Amino acid sequence: MARNPTPPERPACQLYLITPPVIPDLEVFVGQLEAALGAGDVAALQIRLKPASDAQILTAAARIVPVAQAHGVAVLMNDRPDLARAAGCDGVHLGQEDASVAEARRLLGPAAMIGVTCHDSRHLGMEAAEAGADYVAFGAFFPTDTKATTHRPEPDVLTIWQETMEIPCVAIGGITADTAAVLATAGADFVAVSGAIWNSPKGPADAVRELLTNLSP
Numbered sequence: 001m002a003r004n005p006t007p008p009e010r011p012a013c014q015l016y017l018i019t020p021p022v023i024p025d026l027e028v029f030v031g032q033l034e035a036a037l038g039a040g041d042v043a044a045l046q047i048r049l050k051p052a053s054d055a056q057i058l059t060a061a062a063r064i065v066p067v068a069q070a071h072g073v074a075v076l077m078n079d080r081p082d083l084a085r086a087a088g089c090d091g092v093h094l095g096q097e098d099a100s101v102a103e104a105r106r107l108l109g110p111a112a113m114i115g116v117t118c119h120d121s122r123h124l125g126m127e128a129a130e131a132g133a134d135y136v137a138f139g140a141f142f143p144t145d146t147k148a149t150t151h152r153p154e155p156d157v158l159t160i161w162q163e164t165m166e167i168p169c170v171a172i173g174g175i176t177a178d179t180a181a182v183l184a185t186a187g188a189d190f191v192a193v194s195g196a197i198w199n200s201p202k203g204p205a206d207a208v209r210e211l212l213t214n215l216s217p
Contacts, residue, residue: 010189012217014044014189015193018045019046035205036207037208039204040212044073045064045073079093079098080092081104091112092104092108092113095116113134114134116136117139135167135189137169138161141172141174142179158171158186163187169189170191171191175196177207177210180214193211
């Protein structure tokens with residue numbers, strides 16, 4: 001009797017960075033970003049600046065995007081497909097109140113990376129997947145000062161997603177080096193981190209190294 005083939009091993013969870021919501025000094029941040037991206041393998045960077053005008057976002061993106069892309073990091077704009085296109089980003093991350101996946105795809109093209117916030121809802125995740133999203137994001141898993149949150153999913157939402165769906169899932173919200181491994185083990189393909197990197201007393205480079213060490217299988 002033929003034996004069932006061994007299922008392929010799931011790739012290691014990857015690191016997805018999010019900018020601080022406010023960048024007081026753009027050149028200082030660009031230096032921090034260079035250090036963070038030079039410290040290890042970062043898969044993606046989301047530009048999330050709130051509150052900021054369109055002009056301020058595009059000014060920041062003009063410095064941030066080339067730095068990240070030079071490190072082979074995909075850059076996504078939060079919420080705004082139009083700004084993503086204007087800034088030369090690789091894609092966009094959409095909230096539930098933002099443009100639809102279809103609208104973003106029309107504006108950014110077939111190669112763009114489009115992610116969708118799905119809070120604690122696998123139903124929203126399935127809708128996003130059916131609409132053509134490239135990944136879904138669940139969270140916030142932990143309390144966070146980066147944004148106001150009302151949804152607090154359990155890690156098993158990641159496990160069930162991993163077992164039933166094909167497109168990747170991102171865990172987001174208050175994640176630190178100490179908690180990242182729990183979410184990776186639960187099934188996250190990516191962990192999205194902001195404050196634990198940019199506010200780390202060790203500095204962004206050491207913070208990235210610590211997170212990546214904890215994500216290693």
